Amino acid sequence: MNEEKMDGLNRYTNLGGSESEPPRFVYGSGIKEFVDAKYPRFGETKRQEITRLLYEIAKRDKLDVEDILRDFSVEPVRFDPLKSYLLKRRFPKYKTNVLKIRAALPKVEINPRFEARFEKKEFYPKYVYIEEAVTQTSLAQRIKQKFPESKFETISSYREYVKTHSYDLAGYNDRLDYCFLTQEKFDFFKNCPCSPKSVSCGYHIVNLGVGCSYECMYCFLPAYLNSPGIQFPANLEDFFDAFKAYHQDIRVGSGEFADSLVFDHITEYSPQIVEFFKDYPKATFEFKTKSVNIDLLTSVKPAGNIAVAWTVNPKDVAKQVECLTPSIDERLNAAVRCQAAGYKIGFHFDPVIHYEGWEKDYEQLVNEIFDKIEAKNIAWISLGTLRMTMGLKKTIENRFPHNTILDEEMFLGYDDKIRYAANVRQSMYEKMFSFIRRRSQKVWVYLCMEEKGMCGKVVGA
Ligand code: SF4
Structure with a gap:
């Protein structure tokens, strides 16, 4: 990253420090x-x-x-x-x-009331709301033990709670104060919705939580959620039953509406998932994370069809844009530990962020990954350039008015998401692909949420 841009990223981030009076143009x-x-x-x-x-x-x-x-x-x-x-x-x-x-x-x-608040703190909700149907579950009992100081209340349903409580973007800052234990009845496993007119990678998703304690600037959750708090479905066994009647030769992961592992010490779901999927060797389960919360995962015998995948960006980008997350060094060290424990490892360069000199930083990161993780242990690497809906763009402007990621040239793309121009994206993908291929001819690389022509030109699919 060149110095000028680095200075820009630093200047625009108010993580943990005092910020000088913001210039008026920042808020328009x-x-x-x-x-x-x-x-x-x-x-x-x-x-x-x-x-x-x-x-x-x-x-x-x-x-x-x-x-x-x-x-x-x-x-x-x-x-x-x-x-x-x-x-x-x-x-x-x-x-x-x-x-x-x-x-x-x-x-x-831009409403300054919506600006993100940066508070690195342990998740300890002030209020825990438990749906009637799951008050007797092991997760409900565990949460009561883990958070004895929290105020507990039984609710008929999360849906009813949301109807009677107002919420706007400012409330996203208070999400860690609220925890909901719910009973999932219908929404178990499904195809990843991908993006309109994009090439699907055939991924399936399972939502074992909604909400996150990190503050990635590009995260879609603040723009997507219309309710407060962190939600955990407490009926994990119903997910397992649903899977028995689902396609079983699939790649499935739990990282769509939550980081798969950031709350694992609370749900304690990962050992149960590993144990369950051992019996379905044609399926691959992916924990997708930026966390280093792997103690439970590494405490159980791994299965060959379980992958732990980290979303990564160059160190300085991660520091400035993926706020409150573990550093890239910490993530790679966690990946090394999972490799040693016997798990397959995945990496998601998603989003790849464009700035002057980005190539050097990303190539260095690719090399660092291959220096630490053997190619044969890498299950896949995905590539996706920064993209967003119009709604998310406005959310980022409100939550991170000092951001620089929106200063790049981005246009409405083929799927009405805001993206870098096609020639810029193609060049970024080709360079990323070549960085990876210099280190491994075999690792599976795919593009996430890209149009067919682009996929064909870059990875031939
Ligand atoms: S880790 Fe994922 S879910 Fe959490 S804030 Fe970042 S992008 Fe959002």
Whole structure:
């Protein structure tokens, strides 16, 4: 990572330190009012687009809006030339006709109340709500023992609780104060929904928890959840029964709505999962994590069809963007321990984040992985570049107004998610693929949530 960008990432992160007074452009303050006053004859949508472009340029370049417009001298001001000028400034590397850019230009709506709060603390909920149906389960008993100071309440159902309690994005900061034990009745195993028009890797998902204590800037959970707290289904045996009637030659994992292991010391589910899947050798179960919470996993005899996979990014990116997570060194050390215990290991470079000099950092990380984990023990490596829905983009702006990951050039992609341009993504994938292939010809590498043409060009599938 070059120094300037590194400085940018550091400057924009308020983890554990005092932050100087944030500049006004970070929150978009006053830009809408400025545009409304300066361009009263533009319609509302046009003013919204100009406001959005000015905000993004001002935030990235640390400029006031008057400075951005100083070089635009076309009189009388018409919308198309102004938008074109601003698009060129916002997307200087994009070579094609800027007016054809599928840029996402939604309203700038940043509420400082929604900003993420960084508190590294042990999960010890103030309130534990237990659905009537699972009060007698072993998980309910265990939680009572582990959290004697918590306030416990029996509820008819989580669904009813949510209906009677208001929640907005600010409440996401308080999620660790609330824990819910629920009975899952229907939603056991299913195909990974992937992304529209993307090539599926055939993955299946099982939700053994919802919620996370980490603060990855790109995480979709704050944009997706409309309820507070960390949820654990307490009827694990029903999941096992459901699996017996499901496809059994699948790759399945529990890391979609939660980190698979971060709360494992509380649920104590991993040994039971390993034990269960031993009897289904055609299936592969994946624990997908950024945690180092592997003591329970490594305390039991592993099975050959269990993989423990870490999502990884270069050290400085992980430090600045995957807030509150264990460092990359800690994650790789945990992977080494799981390898020694006899588990297969997976890695997810997802999201790969673009910045000047990214290649060097990612190549170094690939090499470090292969130096520590034998290729024959690596079950798979997935690659996925940063992407998000429009809703998530706005959530990131609100929760992490000082972020730099949104300053890169990103456009509405084939699936209406905001992505790097196709040529940029292709180049990133090809480079990542070559870094991996230099170390192993055999490790299975696949692209996550990418279109068919891209997969074909990069990995030939
Ligand atoms: S580890 Fe996964 S679930 Fe947790 S905050 Fe990061 S992206 Fe979200």
